[in-house]
Amino acid sequence: MRHVDRRYAVVLGVLAVVTAVVVLGQAEVLASVLSGGWSAWWLVAVVVARGVVVWGGRVVTQRFASSTKASLRKQVLRGSAGPSVRAGSVVTLVVKGLDAVEPYFAGYLPQLAVAAVVPVAVVVRLSFADLTSAVVVLVTLPLVPVFAALVGLHTRDRTRAQWAGLAVLGGHFLDVVRGLGTLKVFGRAAAQAGTVRAMAGAHAASTMRTLRVAFLSALVLELVATLSVALVAVPVGLRLLHGGVTLQVALLVLLLAPEAYLPLRSAGAQFHASAEGLAVLEAAAAHGPPPSASHGSPPRGTLDLILPEGTDKSTPSGTACGQPAVRHAVTVTGARAPDLRTAEIVVDRVVVRYPGRDALGGMSLRITPGERVALVGPSGVGKSTLLAVLMGFVTPASGRVLVGGVDLREVDRESWLRQLAWVPQRPTLFPGTVGENIALGSGGGVRDVRAAAAAMGLEHLVDAEHALSSGERQRVALARALVRDDARMLLLDEPTSRLDSGTEEAVLHATRRLTSGRTALIVAHRPVMLGEVDRVVAFG
Amino acid sequence: MPAVVAGVAAELAGIGLMTTAVWLIMRAAEQPPLSALTVAIVAVRALAVTRGGMRYVERLAGHSAVLRHLAEVRGRVYDALVRRPLNGGDALTRLVSDVDSMQDALLRCLLPGAVAVVVGVIALVATGFAWPLLVGLLVTVCVIPWAAHALAVRHLRALAPLRSALAEQTVVLLDGAAELTAFGALERELAATGQVVDSLAERERRGGLGAAALAAVAVGVQFGVALAFLLSGAPAHVVLGSVAVLEVALPLASAAQRWAEVHGSVRRVREVLSRPEEAAPPETELPVGRVGVVGASGAGKSTFLRQLAAAHPGLAKGVLDDAHVFHATVEANVRLARPDASQHDLDRVAALVDLDVPWDTVVGEDGDSLSGGQRQRLLLARALLADPEVLLLDEPVEGLTIDHGDAVLHKVLDHTTRTVVLVTHRLAPLVDFDHILVFEDGRITQQGTHADLIDTPGYYRDRWSTERLPVTANSRR
Missing domain, CATH: 3.40.50.300 (P-loop containing nucleotide triphosphate hydrolases)
Structure with a gap:
């Protein structure tokens, strides 16, 4: 988060709060309308509000991401405009690489802010409506990060080793293709065709081994979220049967419960975008002024x-x-x-x-x-x-x-x-x-x-x-x-x-x-x- | 295909979960006997588990299918490149990243699209083609993705010239930075590039407006359908079920946008795969004896050598200017020239070129972890191991100190009895060569022995006299 300037953090906070208000309002209105309380036209107001929030949020975050990208581009250009010989990597970074920060600033960070605010708001609202359901959500919600961390911890070393292997395999194809001229000169081009297929196949198999594990944390997330909805819906339904709660409250609980987990899932889905964006930010920081002290010894050839x-x-x-x-x-x-x-x-x-x-x-x-x-x-x-x-x-x-x-x-x-x-x-x-x-x-x-x-x-x-x-x-x-x-x-x-x-x-x-x-x-x-x-x- | 089935199952389970749960609660409010709810209670729990499990299966099946497909594509791309090479390192890098982008095209565009269509059809059948859902699905599955795609295409088209302007400007700024600094024009050029950056940012901001509006419209449609159901008196589980169905279609807008971005990649890969075989290389006569090739940089020396290698596969091998060092061990890189070579052969060529790197050293990407001189000696060792009829050497001792380079080259030439074609910027090694070709502006302008050439005015004589100068000069005129 150290890459985020304070103003943007405030903007994201405000956006997250407004999102929370709209999410709560929408559930409130739907529950009320479906239980025969308010007029259906209230729904129109909520949907319009939601549309405006979606639109405004995207416009604001996109604006910020574009400006950030522009200033990073200028910073890298200023920082590397010297008689250094390796222009290629800088050109790639400036023209294409820095685009990777956009999903980070405009996607991941806003989602992170929403994930920090909305679940809290949902639990608070639930605790006023139906304490039991609020407790269920409150207890299961931390399971999501805890389980994800547990799965991650358990598999970290294996995953890391496999990712490292993947990098080698992934690079291999580019390496072979680049050296095709040399292979041809030495009459080895045809012989390599089999190796390329074998390597690509091994790449696929190895990636799948990694993914089987990596997706486990997503599975846990998904299961916790859906099971909690079941855990909330069934008891509420039963209490409703015995007149323990009103229909409106029961519907509100049912509609709000999934909203507590949704932001966490979305933030998790954008995690890889954040990793790439962060890597690019590091690269940009290494190029731009002030020159980082770690570059005391210049890279080869400069x-x-x-x-x-x-x-x-x-x-x-x-x-x-x-x-x-x-x-x-x-x-x-x-x-x-x-x-x-x-x-x-x-x-x-x-x-x-x-x-x-x-x-x-x-x-x-x-x-x-x-x-x-x-x-x-x-x-x-x-x-x-x-x-x-x-x-x-x-x-x-x-x-x-x-x-x-x-x-x-x-x-x-x-x-x-x-x-x-x-x-x-x-x-x-x-x-x-x-x-x-x-x-x-x-x-x-x-x-x-x-x-x-x-x-x-x-x-x-x-x-x-x-x-x-x-x-x-x-x-x-x-x-x-x-x-x-x-x-x-x-x-x-x-x-x-x-x-x-x-x-x-x-x-x-x-x-x-x-x-x-x-x-x-x-x-x-x-x-x-x-x-x-x-x-x-x-x-x- | 299994991925689509699993995806559909996961989405249907999600929709079913919502619908059943709402039905359960609405029914419970009527306070029926408990037995009327048992099926729904079981269904809610089962669907909750199914959804998570099916999503996991979908992810795995989707990735597995796509990765296997990509492995096959890589193989075919390689074959296509063997048939007809692609010129330029940038084109290759792009091609390889194009192949990687195909993963996105399949996983993020086609798979969600297929799932949304199937889920939509099932939902329509389940509701007896209720018109609000039909309209909602038409808008979210067809109209909005289509509009998002059109917007993205237009946006990308508007960005393209700005991006290439930025690329050009950046190259100029970096390549010419020394001159710009020396002439005090760096600030001005930085400001000019800054303007391109700003207009690019402005364009990006404007492009974002359309996509943001579409996202808002999609939300509006989603709840508009719910409202229509509500007003037509549909039961609550249908109202909220329709919201869940349309939720599946919402990601299609960004999928369509992504498709606009990766479509070019898919097309370029197809183009490479369908290119016809390369025309036969131009006929080039094989030289005999010891042949030197000299000329200013860019005069056509390296091209000449590459033509020789292309025209005489199997006969002419060696160190070309685009020689590649693979990210593997030193041994694998040298052995490439003759896979059946014995350890003795390997050690012999290593000794010849003073290659002092252990055989099991991994050399890094394109030999990055070797010094320039080590890399060059590795290439020389490889060429000597191949022991071709015609040994092509393009600046083989570049990156070595002059004395060391001369010594290594001397040993190599002493050792081989075959024809050698040597490109060099230093003329000293050519003194006893059989024949020397002088290249200027892409063609041979002079040829002959060293003795012939230093008697004739021209490039060779000029170069020779300045190369000899250090020994004689340092005089005041």
């Missing part, structure tokens, strides 16, 4: 992440560490970045730790203002990582980067990034026109964008929205950097790697323009780039 709120978790830096960090992206407080027109950049024995290996190997490098440096070396040695470190995307495990004598970790990220222009290895194209893509994050006017596009030979594509070739993408990225007038340093990651020799010449020309008068760090794979720089630094 960098030690960069998002502003996650910075400095591995390094005991002096600033603002004790306070809960500011959670908004790109608003980390810090010293204003030194002006790169005059400030020197010093990379001082930097090591970046990836899971399982280290990169950069304690490298040091000094870049003076206006200098153009090429980085060369085999793949995987850490050239792109160095660019990421300079942008503050990756925090070094040891060593530091100084900008004009100030540690980069203490520099205000926003003002620092404003001085950089980055051309990544695989530029992302965002939805929209090429022009909008070029204008990304720059205040530049239409003319600047057109000029940058023209410089990269893209003027005919400015208004285009269709897919671009990899060479065109690369040029969009270069234009994106070019349009950033105020950028003082360029970080180019293999700017010509995906270009054919024709466009390469154009891009070289543009790069020359881009770098003139600016500091530049260029990761180069092809020798042509080396003619454009002042210095070549070899890695490896």
